[in-house]
Amino acid sequence: MNDTVVVDDVSKSFGRSRALSGLSFTARKGVTGLLGPNGAGKTTLMRLLATVLAADSGRVRLLGWNPVYDRLEIRRRLGYLPQEPAYQRGFTVFEFVDYVAILKEMVDRRARHDEVRRVIGEVGLADVSGKKIRTLSGGMRRRVGIAQALLGDPELVLLDEPTAGLDPEQRLRFRALISRIGENRTVLLSTHQTEDVAALCERAVVLKDGRCVFAGTPEELRGVARGRVWQSPRRAGVLSWRTGEGDFRNIGSPPADATLVPPTVEDGYLLLLDGDKVEAAV
Known part of the structure; x- marks a missing residue:
């Protein structure tokens, strides 16, 4: 099976602080879990894979493309849920997802609205699509974030701490959703929760001090x-x-x-x- 994400000897610093240090790993279709303590470099890595940041050194390939030269092509095939999404809380669910769809170059209004309704339905929010985001629970807001990440049926989905702060019932619902998403695309799931990795992931990558200290199956971990x-x-x-x-x-x-x-x-x-x-x- 071909690797859809290749990270080879990648380093990234912010001033004197080294966030990633010679990091290497690969990921392919299915769900890969990124584990690591605070400060391990998970969010920096996710932002780099989302083409928000550029590596200082090393090589990155995403879906066969080089993010240095092919960033727009990658972004057209990418869905990204950051750790702290910038929701427009005065928007309704539909308005917010539609706004992101416009940013993703979906210019045909009818086709765009069909796609917005599709992803809202896929995350189970069709009944609240007309509600303001500020009135939703934390779990529902997370699902709004996943809905916008699924716009355009992306080949690569990056989810940074999607289950953070959720109660056990909400966490179980998210596991079912993420498992379904990963059936036909590559999903990278950044988390502190080892039980999420054990329940969801075909592969696990453990980061420590900006390096990969393990890459393999949950059983191997x-x-x-x-x-x-x-x-x-x-x-x-x-x-x-x-x-x-x-x-x-x-x-x-x-x-x-x-x-x-x-x-x-x-x-x-x-x-x-x-x-x-x-x-x-x-």
């Missing part, structure tokens, strides 16, 4: 912690917390008599972020 997670009645690992049952879940180098437990995607992710501490304790 889970495997990073295999044999290194155990339960005990006391705190014992480099990473350790008390569970609801009263025991401690420990991650690190287990003692010989440890009761090992199956690792999760979150265990693998935490081990990647704090692996230097774990290795130092061996």
Whole structure:
């Protein structure tokens, strides 16, 4: 299967602050999750892939195009939900999505309005298309953001923290929506939530300090912690917390008599972020 996103040895700085440092990874059709703590470079990467920013060095290919020379061609095939969308809160849902459609060069009014109604329906907001955005819940506003990102049936969709701040029911609805979106296009989903990656993504990329420290399947990410997670009645690992049952879940180098437990995607992710501490304790 051909890679639709290629990031090769990319670096990006803002003054003296290095946001991306020799970052490399690829993505293809389906949903790829971008995991990383605050400051890891996820939003900078998403803005770079959205052609809002340019890399200082390295190579980027999006849908076979070079964003340095072919930015307009890429933008015509791209849908982007930024972390903090600039909604026109006085607009209705329909008016806002229609406004974005005009910016996307949809000049035929009838065809444009048909497309606006299509994407609003796809995200389940047809019943509130006439309501002002300022009256909507946070989850509904996020869906408005996804609707505008789907205008024109883009080949590449970038979603920066789309489930941030949502309650569990809203998060489940978004998972179903994002899963459906990713069936026939490339979706990059930036998130802090390892459970979103485990539930949605065919591939996962973990960023740390502007670098890629892991790229693979969620099962492979889970495997990073295999044999290194155990339960005990006391705190014992480099990473350790008390569970609801009263025991401690420990991650690190287990003692010989440890009761090992199956690792999760979150265990693998935490081990990647704090692996230097774990290795130092061996």
